[in-house]
Amino acid sequence: MVSSTHWLASQCAMAVLEDGGNAFDAAVAAGFVLHVVEPHLNGPAGEVPMVLAPAGGRPTVLCGQGPAPAGATVDHYTGLGLELVPGTGPLAAAVPGAFDAWMLLLRDHGTRRLREVLRYAIHYAKSGHPAVERIGATVESVRELFEREWTSSAELYLPGGRAPRGGELLRNPALAATWRRVIAEAEAVGTDRESQIEAARRVWRSGFVAEALVEAAGRPTMDTSGERHTGTLTGDDLASFRAGYEEPVTADWNGWTVCKAGPWSQGPALLQQLALLPDGFGTGDTAYGSAGYVHTLVEGTKLAMADREAWYGDAAEVPVKALLSADYNAARRSLIGERASLELRPGSPDGRPPRLPVHVRQPAVRPSAVDGVDAFDPLGTLPAGAGEPTVAHDGLTRGDTCHLDVVDRWGNLVSATPSGGWLQSNPVVPELGFPLGTRLQMAWLEPGLPNSLTPGRRPRTTLTPSLALRDGEPVLAFGTPGGDQQDQWSLHFFLAVALRPSVRGGLDLQGAIDAPNWHTDAFPSSFFPRGIRPGSLVVEDRIGGEVAAELRARGHDVTLADPWSEGRLCAVARDPRTGVLSAAANPRGAQGYAVGR
Template sequence: MFTTRPTLQGTFGMVSSTHWIASQCAMAVLEEGGNAFDAAVAAGFVLQVVEPHLNGPAGEVPVVLAPAGGPVRVLCGQGPAPAGATVEHFTTLGLDHVPGTGPLAAAVPGAFDAWLLLLRDHGTRTLPEVLRYAVHYAEHGHPVTEAEAATIGAVRELFTTEWTTSAAVHLPGGRPPAPGTRLRNPALAATWRRLLAESEAAGGSRERRIDAARRAWREGFVAEAVAAFAARPALDTSGERHAGVLTGDDLARWSAGYEDPVTFDWHGWTVAKAGPWSQGPVFLQQLALLPGDFDALEPGTAEYVHTLAEGAKLALADRDAWYGDAAEVPLADLLDPGYNAARRRLVGDHASRELRPGSPGGRTPVLPAAVRPGTARGRRPDAMSVAGAGEPTTGTPWAGQPRTGPDGATRGDTCHLDVVDRWGNMVAATPSGGWLQSNPVVPELGFPLGTRLQMTWLEPGLPATLTPGRRPRTTLTPSLALRDGEPVLAFGTPGGDQQDQWSLHFFLAVARRPAVRGGPDLQGAVDAPGWHTDSLVSSFHPRTWQPGALTVESRFGEPAVAGLRRRGHRVTVGGPWTEGRLCAVARDPATGTLYAAANPRGMQGYAVGR
């Protein structure tokens, strides 16, 4: 199999992330004696500086962690809806969707508290030791990538005319920064320095000082600045200026926390995911839906892609009918073998163009009215006017990824990082939200708020209905896999609704392929041609769907594309390197050998290790 890079091998430590600077900073922490959790926290804060269009301090992060010799846990860094974020408040404003940008869409920030809780409970380094890398790059500047420059350019007019506090940070000299130039954020550096000062002033143990920083964020100067700025009206994707409802009390009442993962066993593997407040169980449902003869299918063929795409549609339809934090989710029934056997029989030789949620435990599924088939609102011509069967489409549809900016046309996205150390500690994390294009920058702090409430519905009675104190259902979904009870593989990807599609394709490539050069072929699995279906309800504003839509990389070749079209898929052929942005690390418990690989697409994700 062709690979762009080798799968890294070593015994000391391995890091993979979506930005080379974050990977190297994490490795520096390992070299100085820190463990995988110390390294992950350092990388997480660096990503907030070097990929500000993909995540930020006021965003969120789910983490799946496996301490050496201990149980796998999930750390939830997804903040809930504020107390004032009621359906009635939004509908009184004349809204039928939560805007995709602006302070009204802001949930309680979750990333900062989650990273510090991970450091306190599982790390060994002090906060100044892990935060110094991010402070350095905020203070002295980071090299701007092409994607970051393009994002800033796309929202230049908005920043100049409306979000002027953002222009002060991201438009130096009044112009978008050119790729390769250095962009500084001294206000963010000053915020972190003040948090460090208040932390150190508390004195006492390492843990006590970390908790002091958490209090300064949730109850001190950060909470005060966030609440004051959220109350100022700002232009959002509704075309109107709205104030937010996030308050200091909302920040003070919430903290990150741990929970058990949801797991599923498949062919000797156990995959651990976050619960249905994320889309993590979609990955597990796709495994449960695989047919018994799946191993006989050849990767890259039309039959292989068709089988996985149809299974993804069924799992994602269940997500849209059943997942959320506002009502009980029948997760055991959704993963039940009998339920999935019945669902599997829905997969035929022809591509489905329907949303077909199931009835776990005999319950009646309810889709949001905005996408419910047969209703006036459920027929969205703009979203459904894709090419007919057998007709090629051009370009790449981005319905399954966050869209931000003044008109909702600018894409947001996500980061990912994985770390494994010589002691066997392993962690996977998917930070996102708080993008530079999501909200105006809070001038005293140097970062914007997030917009995760856009993933809720303003329709009562749904599992994902906007509900104060409940988490918006997120697409963020890191993965950790075990063999014989031992953690062996941590992986994940950016990509919104595509995350659990691309991650599954990667995992199956690793799980089904014989070892290469004595270890797993991580890089080959990352580099393999990718695809995704958009025949799903987008999790992001404006919540459209594209029945039968399937996007594949051009490296699949005409025979596979033609075969998919014959099966009724509405195929878009994208560029040769456009699908998937995987990161992965692995460990062989028998030998202690460590492995890592990273995505070449976008030319900024890198693995490092020795």
Template sequence: MEFTTRPTLSGTFGMVSSTHWLASQSAMAVLESGGNAYDAAVAGAFVLHVVEPHLNGPAGEVPILLAPAGGEVRVLCGQGVAPAGATVAHYRGLGLDLVPGTGPLAAAVPGAFDAWMLLLRDHGTRSLDDVLTYAIGYAEHGHAPVERVGETVETVRELFETEWTSSADVYLPGGKAPRPGELFANPALAATWKRLLAETAGAGGREARIEAARQVWRTGFIADALVRQAGRPTRDTSGERHTGTLTAADLATWSATYETPATYDWNGWTVCKPGPWSQGPVLLQQLALLPPELPRYGSADYVHLLVENCKLAMADREAWYGDAADVPLDDLLSDAYNTARRALVGERAENDLRPGSPGGRTPRLCAHARVAAAAQAGYDALGVGEPTVAKSPASPVPGEPEVLADGTTRGDTCHLDVVDRWGNMVSATPSGGWLQSNPVVPELGFPLGTRLQMTWLE
């Protein structure tokens, strides 16, 4: 018999699950007042920017899966592209062999804000004021921060106080990091959203106003501030000060887009994920690698099988996944390919990266991944969890928080699920644009993202 202190939850007007209770209760308030799942998701997402700033921000990114009641599952891609000037030659010309893990050189075109606005415009029912009111309230009047916010700030305190002073203004007011039990506010962020609402107030109807907000982000005061920030020399994990490549043209020409999800049918369910740009199909590959009969649940053989399957799928991710490349996903998920790959799982744990050859193609691992994997067998060369950070071991600049007692680093990210009374569903994973990634844009109250830290200069 299993015992748990967590009851089975049920409701008549919907359900919300997220990584922070204030985001969940804000989204629930929207559902209770008659809003749909998309309205609730947008409201909750903007609260996550306020209460989990060490894990996500408006200038980060978000993959969104949406399942309208009775309709087809769709993906909304909130992953911005690399700026036009972010070329291999540009980084090499700066003497870099790795994109810095922090600072403006790692900034992609921000994607999260536009994706949430597109979701609200096309599928929501509530106004811009309705969905932003919760985030504005918590940013303006304060909230009790989780311990991790203060712990993260402490890991970068010296950097904030000596270099990223705009971040110190927000996250070290009076020299004190946010701490549980004491209200913490971000007035600059609240002022940004209030100005956005003021500037779009005369735009017309609901959809026209959301479109006006997208334009303010792309070409208005927000875009101007983001470009200015990218042009400020900023000390990053290379140990040097660099300016970024983000321009007004980059911001003005990018938009979030809808896509068909990657899918795999398993055990009577169709599992949906965003495309290879999100790394999501790794889970589909792990399902495809499972044999018809599984070992006893929880047994050593069961755990061994899942771990080794994960390694094989991750190796294929390293060799084959990309955002614009021709990713052979059909072959990677085919029965024939995974039957052959399944035979590679033996009785011992495997330390090597072993990508396969889908469709007879020759796998290619980047040089950095090969070197990192060889240097520390069994260690994921791309880091563990979120926030990830690309940095030299000799870098004097902090990267992801080091807050565990044993000295290891672990990150995390945000998540948000909503289902409404009509059966509409949303599942989203906001990330990037975290407080330790870039200095706070002083005019806006949030930093640029660093998703280009995940790219290789090859």
């Protein structure tokens, strides 16, 4: 079974499975297809965290998030007169992590050769794929920037001066040529599968790909500061990076164990949200779908995300054990009252005082600066290309990132969230067919914070795939695009599965995805220019007028969004008792796709 945010990626992964490949082979093939068919949402020079459970093995995290380059110091950026890392341009580029992570997954857990998994992406890049409408809308939103400054991007995405229309074939011959050259150089080392994969990794980090990326980083480029800057990425940064494995952070809830990436992601925030739930949640005044249910979840989200702002990152020790402890969360739970909180209230795990960035303590609140809505902002207040494209506070889907989940007949499970390096992040590198990413915008230009910009350390990302076990057995892989919304939408999905489990004897994955969803922006956005909307709550209007009215009466600033606008969830599952597989995909936007046999 496969579920992803684009039908072609799902179908290509299914082709790999039908040809005898396993879930990890299929995930790699799908990941590279997503780079082609959702270029406004991810790219090869972006990042990808994964959570995987090999059949019969323990769940593990594969980190494809690159660190800050050696020259990316706070002093360097503030010396340029910057208060925030720009939302676009090479100054915002971390060391690319996605390619090496996919190669590591293929080498260690896959069975197929590099040529076999890349052929699908090469085909669609060379021969073309039907562009989704959002690609053209994204290009139109940055047309002026492309035509005036990022001319290499205009050549690819504005051929003849016109953005791609929905359904038109969109080609990227330079990207196809890049992958063909990588394969040729990898196969030149011999016939051994693993040796070829290792050779491809070397081509990326020290061969022609690395040379082109470094040259691009050194080119003065207009960014969201309104100035042209060069980046800090060097050949040494690329040559030294290796994707790697980590133990997941886990939490138990009602017989389930949920596995997430560490606090260099926002993953533990979902675990905190579960830990904050009161006994008997989902019954009585907090019955599923009621105003009490939504209110409790939203207020818990605010507390967990406040802790994310104060404690999460890769530049300092994070007290994860204390943040997830029963005593700490019991104390935090007592802060949830009958009315919506308008404050940002981080806690003090182990008695340590929280420290928020100055930008958060004295925020320049902008009503439309929600989660990096970049050039799609309806009021036009955000710089073109800024941030991670996601869902606006009016609930309209503007685009976001990507996600895919795969389970195979042997019981291998993988959940991956590719992102970054989207077409509006940096100019296209002409000889490669893709741009650098912008993940450093998530780090603070203030020393001494867990998420301070620090050479060799990862910016704290929002990317947060999920894997869940039931009674110790891997059962469920799920996730969603959506920046800061990811662990809000994922929480609602997981609880819908856990609290309403049965459909013909299995998990009701589709019902959980389809259920009316919500999000709040009542904490600082992770993306430039880091806006915040205290008390905000966006709900799909399918939630019902009575529930919405009660939420307003509790003090929430409720926005009724379009009926199918919140979330882009994917999910696959395996019942270990019967071996039955299931999958579901998001109907919102008519782009996600689940397939299996």
